Amino acid sequence: MPSSIPDIVISRLPVYLRALERLSQEGQEVTSSHELGKRLGISSAQIRKDLSHFGGFGKQGTGYRIAYLREQLRQVLNVERDWEVALIGAGDLGNAVARYRGFSNRGFHIACVFDSAPDKVGKSIGEFLILPLDNLHTVITERGIKIAMVAVPAEAAQSVADTLIAAGVRAILNYAPINLNVPDNVHVQYIDPVIHLQRMTYYLD
Amino acid sequence: MPSSIPDIVISRLPVYLRALERLSQEGQEVTSSHELGKRLGISSAQIRKDLSHFGGFGKQGTGYRIAYLREQLRQVLNVERDWEVALIGAGDLGNAVARYRGFSNRGFHIACVFDSAPDKVGKSIGEFLILPLDNLHTVITERGIKIAMVAVPAEAAQSVADTLIAAGVRAILNYAPINLNVPDNVHVQYIDPVIHLQRMTYYLD
């Protein structure tokens, strides 16, 4: 039986996990679907329903033990291990991503950085040596890297994605402002700040 | 009658707009719901349905004139004008956002940058002078700024959001890894790369 759990449920779990980590950090030990829902602007029923796809993590009358639920969600999401992530593009955007401090302790770390520009190759971003795109296939295959972040210009993104997929990458976080066409077994997520801004201006006068 | 158009429809329009701008850049003048859907991985029926909420933009038999549809979507999304955006936070993340070249020509530009750290205030990020948080209310009120991007640590984000809202901001793009509680008339969008990565690891082995 292939996972029959709706995509949209999976997409909410990381948000729950983040909230639990925050609560935990604030020193709280137990929470309820009601409290969590209030924090997240989601109904308590939806939270209980989502969680119930994976088992009964709570106790009637008392709610959820935060540490326990957090561990369970980490397992479900497959982020108990630490994933190596390749970063493609060492321009302004790639630089920012490479320097971002928020990956550690949440299941990810950057393993290598690539760029096509000969004048960038050999230089460093922080702790990372910039490698030439020609090495991409070899490095990614040898290290068995499955996740990549794409921070190249829109024009180059599809071709970079194709190369990544050929090298075995199965998950792409795309910062380039363009839609990628990928096979069914490859997952793509998009980050484009302008898209997010444009989703709000509709409601402004 | 208040807008009865579903949120989820609005959220797809910027993606359509981006695709149209790309097609236009590639020199194409006409497209169809079928072609657009194939590019975006969306059914043609959904695209036609979404667009039909706002009027008939196409022609039977021939499809949509790209330049025309693009203009119409810009009008619908309210991005024909250029919006001033305030940026709060001049750390690593704020720096990256301030230097991001992707805002121009898509309806937005950064108007001012704030930080609470006294040693940062008065310095510059690129073309922007960093202003003290104490000036936030005054500057935002006087300039009538309605949109802000928050790039401060998680601990500070809620309080910054409250201040922004008190100053009249109605749309917040939040880069801090935390959920914000805001009134109903304020819109929030979130960018947290780790959330996006965690949405994909579930599907990896």
Next chain:
DNA sequence: TAGATTGTTAATCGATTAACAATC
């Protein structure tokens, strides 16, 4: 015990898809 909260079922609500007449 009384109060609280879960997990789950059934009902409701809303979104997507299929299909096709209209028409370019």
Next chain:
DNA sequence: TAGATTGTTAATCGATTAACAATC
């Protein structure tokens, strides 16, 4: 004309919510 594609209606599908028995 014949072929293509829209805009829209109705059917399907799926997600959210309400409600409550179970139970801590």
